Amino acid sequence: MVASLQLDVAPRLSAIGPAxxxxxxxxxxHAVDSSASYAxxxxxxxxxxxxxxxxxxxxxxxxxxxxxxxxxxxxxxxxRGMEFDPTIASDEPQAEWGTGxxxxxxVHAFAQRLDYERVGGxxxxxVCIARTG
Amino acid sequence: MQFEVRSATDSVTExxxxxxxxxDGVQAVQDRFTFAIAPRGVPALVDLxxxxxxxxxxxxxxxxxxxxLKAHKAPLVLFGARPMVHxxxxxxxxxxxxxxxxxxxxxxxxxx
Numbered sequence: 748m749v750a751s752l753q754l755d756v757a758p759r760l761s762a763i764g765p766a767x768x769x770x771x772x773x774x775x776x777h778a779v780d781s782s783a784s785y786a787x788x789x790x791x792x793x794x795x796x797x798x799x800x801x802x803x804x805x806x807x808x809x810x811x812x813x814x815x816x817x818x819x820x821x822x823x824x825x826x827r828g829m830e831f832d833p834t835i836a837s838d839e840p841q842a843e844w845g846t847g848x849x850x851x852x853x854v855h856a857f858a859q860r861l862d863y864e865r866v867g868g869x870x871x872x873x874v875c876i877a878r879t880g
Numbered sequence: 881m882q883f884e885v886r887s888a889t890d891s892v893t894e895x896x897x898x899x900x901x902x903x904d905g906v907q908a909v910q911d912r913f914t915f916a917i918a919p920r921g922v923p924a925l926v927d928l929x930x931x932x933x934x935x936x937x938x939x940x941x942x943x944x945x946x947x948x949l950k951a952h953k954a955p956l957v958l959f960g961a962r963p964m965v966h967x968x969x970x971x972x973x974x975x976x977x978x979x980x981x982x983x984x985x986x987x988x989x990x991x992x
Contacts, residue, residue: 764904785964850936856971
């Protein structure tokens with residue numbers, strides 16, 4: 748049985764915190780281990796922050812579908828902003844001492860798999876995170 | 881997110897962070913964290929034992945203060961990170977600009 752949580756996150760940064768709290772509460776309710784929960788929380792924060800801080804979802808809400816499977820947590824993030832493929836893009840700072848970026852690096856480090864497609868003017872990202880517990 | 885200065889001497893600043901260093905957490909502490917450490921220009925220890933979560937914005941906050949201290953040849957040493965927070969720091973690839981230590985004793989040794 749797959750448990751799912753659907754969220755429509757308003758296109759403003761202040762919406763990320765409450766949405767992330769809902770994600771954590773959902774993962775706890777479905778007994779996702781702490782490592783996978785942390786990883787999902789981090790991937791969610793970095794992806795939503797990336798979408799909203801870089802103005803890729805100016806007017807419409809960001810659609811999020813979180814599903815807990817037996818062996819993995821699946822996170823789907825859809826936004827109607829300009830085309831952006833996080834599987835090949837980089838947000839690395841230009842200098843070692845740069846204070847921005849690194850979010851996509853963390854997404855890749857904590858995710859097991861990322862799949863992206865552009866469909867009907869929408870970015871559709873699917874991220875899988877392994878459950879270890 | 882909570883922040884406090886544990887001690888501030890002529891030779892070292894020691895601070896404690898606890899809670900979530902996410903978007904909201906960084907906005908809550910960044911100014912106090914920066915102004916408690918950077919202007920003093922001496923080595924700094926940051927106790928991360930109470931930090932439950934660290935996002936890239938929090939790492940950027942650490943890098944910014946470490947950069948300010950670098951001008952004084954003073955390190956910023958982070959210690960006591962929980963396993964997933966430690967994994968976040970190493971995954972971010974900041975080991976060349978931030979000093980990571982397991983315990984406070986190890987952190988003190990890194991200042992020597």
